[in-house]
Amino acid sequence: MLQNSHCLAGHHPHLAGRCSQSSAASSWPTVTALRKVYGAFGEALAACREYEQLRSGGLPHDTALRASLGIGASKKSCGTTRPLYFAGRA
Numbered sequence: 001m002l003q004n005s006h007c008l009a010g011h012h013p014h015l016a017g018r019c020s021q022s023s024a025a026s027s028w029p030t031v032t033a034l035r036k037v038y039g040a041f042g043e044a045l046a047a048c049r050e051y052e053q054l055r056s057g058g059l060p061h062d063t064a065l066r067a068s069l070g071i072g073a074s075k076k077s078c079g080t081t082r083p084l085y086f087a088g089r090a
Contacts, residue, residue, distance in 0.1 A: 047068045054064035065071075 047070075051064050051068035054067055055061070059067070
């Protein structure tokens with residue numbers, strides 16, 4: 001918003017439309033980032049809930065943590081996880 005503050009409709013009427021378009025276009029990366037944060041927060045809550053269920057079921061801390069984060073083998077996800085591909089290799 002500060003980067004577009006030099007475009008004021010009173011001073012530059014022919015730029016007023018362009019400024020609103022550029023500020024709307026520049027807000028999309030922020031919206032995308034907020035959606036990713038919201039999604040990650042939801043995944044973190046789900047992992048926390050699964051961890052608590054596993055701990056209350058009697059599993060040790062390390063085993064429950066690995067299972068809830070998807071690092072180790074879990075009874076729920078055994079055979080259903082996909083391998084991770086890095087550096088764009090599929």
